[in-house]
Amino acid sequence: MPEILNTSSGKPRVRFAPSPTGFLHVGSARTFIFNWLYARRNHGTMILRLDDTDVERNTDASVNSIFEGLKWLGLGWDEYYRQSDRLDLHRKTAWSIFEKGLAYRDFTPARTGDAEKSGAQGTWLFNPGMRDLPREESERRAASGEQFALRFRVPRDAGEVVRFTDAVYGEQMKAGADIEDFALLRSDGMPTYHLASCADDADLKISHIIRGQDHLTNTFKHVLIFEAAGYTPPQFAHLPLLVAPDGTKLSKRRHGPVVSVTTYRDAGFLPEAFINFLCLLGWSPKDDRTKMSLSELTEMFSLEGINRANAVVNFKEPASSPEETFDPKAVWLNAEHIRGLAIEDLSQRLLPIVQEQYPNVTAERMIEITPLIRERIKFLRDALTAADFFFVDELPPYDPAELIPQKGDASMAKRVLEKAQIVLGNVEFKHDPLDHALRAAAQELGVKAGQMFQPIRVAVCGRKNAPGLFETLEVLGKETTLKRITRAIQKTR
RNA sequence: GGCGCUAUCGUCUAGGGGUUAGGACGGAAGAUUCUCAAUCUUCAAACCCGGGUUCGAUUCCCGGUAGCGCUACCA
Incomplete structure (x- = not known):
């Protein structure tokens, strides 16, 4: 009698389940965000689960980096688990599948290295002899201490198919004959990802698994596990992958820090802008909105808006400036959010x-x-x-030639600055009075307003490009302004 | 190699049997302004290829091509 998941309360339970084998990747961050949005949108529960069954590759540094990234996003979660605390559940699940005859011991030593891995001719399905090893022999060899992996006995008779409906990719089916007998338990007794993930998803009553499309074909195995363990599989929704401009998937080795969430944080991104940007990669609201707040995103988010094709994060591969490190749209959105x-x-x-x-x-x-x-x-x-x-108290050195106004010369710069010194000494340092006084001064000198303003701007800012002059002077104050103009006049000599 | 997924401007995308194929970023030009920004206006820019179905396909179907994913006792 399969236990029915997710229907009782109608409130979804979703999870983000990273493996702590590196920093928090932007693709993972997006997966987290989509899960979070879905949970919040539907008043459900967001679960964070560390999938740390690969003891060889897991590091504390990685765990910290993931928390650091998630903390910056500021979204939070409702429940937290670590797979390494739940090994008993995983093993129990594996052996229950074995007891039903749906798994078997494989005493073949683990395949070492990369032999016949990528260039493999033909598909490996199972190790000869092991699938049909008589129960008694299997028990005997196990009792004698021989090491074995526990493998799922995939139904591979003609006509056997595994199916599920993906909320993004639609109806999926695959012949059992095309699915290899994947491992449930390793020879050291540790659960594999597939087993641990499904056992936990079932136990935690996950209703929707929203994850990267790299798991789409794994899902057939997962459906097999859920059913073998006596559960109804949850709803699946696979997300298109985030790829680099060259079409390859984002990786630290190939693409460097651009793929790390903390890089965005350290560059001065607003978390809400970063979230907004990530949401627009592989998902769209059906109107033409681009800049959206977290609450707008929460309100708008739905699985139906998710796209099926991979999305390029459009950064420049050899970035010549910090800005080029990021997708121009991310930069623009950040500026938009800052302005807002x-x-x-x-x-x-x-x-x-x-x-x-x-x-x-x-x-x-x-x-x-x-x-x-x-x-x-x-x-x-x-x-x-x-x-x-x-x-700064003292302006860093600048080129005195900058003081020379458009269509003017050094003597004009000097006249303007000297005039400014006098005028500014007798004016209230507020926007409008400054405006009136300096424009009047320009008229008296017979120069254009721009010619009047530029030398002053450079004198107080040390460069030509700066905020509006009057508001700048107001904030800078009379004392500093006059001091810097005096220095500038000295420079014109 | 096998299996699976995908294909609209440079990028993110909307759309969908008949449309001037829409928006955003980025790019170009202009307006505005004390510079720079911001803002506004305008312009350039796309349906992978080949068959079929149809009065009509970019849209539906098939094939090709390309890309991506899985093919581990990694996740």
Whole structure:
């Protein structure tokens, strides 16, 4: 009598089950996000499960990196498990399958190395002799201490097919004759991924398995395990893979840190922008929205919107600037989200980054500066370069030639600065008065407004490209402004 | 090799038997402005190929091609 999963409450239970064998990959992050969105959208439960049955390859560093990445995303989860704590359940499940005659001991030594792996001619299905080993002989050899793996006895008679319906890819079927007798238990007694994953999914009453498409063909094996263990398989939804511009799947070895979530964090991405970007890879709302908040995404998310083709993360392979490290759309979305933030909020996020380099900057100061750079930064870290002149006492050296205005010369720069020194000494440092005073001064000197503003801008900012002049001066204050203009006048000599 | 999946502008995608094939990023041009941004306007840019079904296919079917995945006592 198969136990019925997922129907009793109607509330979905989903899980994200990473293997701690490396940092949190952007593809994994997307899988986590889709699961989370699905759970929240349908008032279900989000489960985090560490699939750490491969003791050889698991590391604590990886576990930490995964938590670090997930913490930054800030989405959270409702239940947490580690497969290594649940080995008894896995073994019990495996042996229950064995007892039903649906699995058998294979005493063949493990295939070593990569022999006949990728270039294999023909498909390996099972080791000769083992599948039909008489029960008594099997028991005897096991009792004598001989090592064995436990394999699933895949039904491979003509006409045997395994089927399931994928929420994304539709009806799937495969002949049993094309499925190899996969292992359930290794010869050291440890469960394999397939077994552990299914045993846990059943035990945790997972209703929907939302995961990467690399598992689509594994799902036939999983259906076999669920049914052999007496459970109704959950609903499956496979996600198209994220690939590099060259079409190969994202890997640390080939593509470096671009595939790590923490790289986005450290570059100054907003987690909500990163999430927004990832959602648009392989999923779309049916309207034309692109910039979406977490709550909008939660509201809009559905399995039906998931696409079937792999999605390219469009970064430049040899990146010549930090910006090129990322997909242009991710960068744009980040800037969009930054622009959409309230000044106080943005300022708070900028402050720790700024303080790392300029410890004297206060929260009050940052609030004044933030509106001037909000439209000018693409990454949080850009505040460091966009507003540097607010943070330093003394401007770093700049080329005095920069002080020379368009269609002007050194003497014009000097006249403008000297005039500015006088005018600014007698004006209130507020936007409008500064505006009026400096425009009037330009008129008196017979120069264009732009010719008046540029030398002042360079004198106070140390460069030509900067925020609006009046608001800059207002925030900078009279004292610093006059000091920097004096320095600039010295430079014109 | 076997099995499975996929194929719309450079990229992410919408659409769907009859459309000027829509949007976004990026690119180009222009407007605005004290520079840079931001903003606005405009432009260029796509249905993998071949058969079939049909009055009509980019859309449905078949084949090809290409890409990806699985083919481990990894996950």
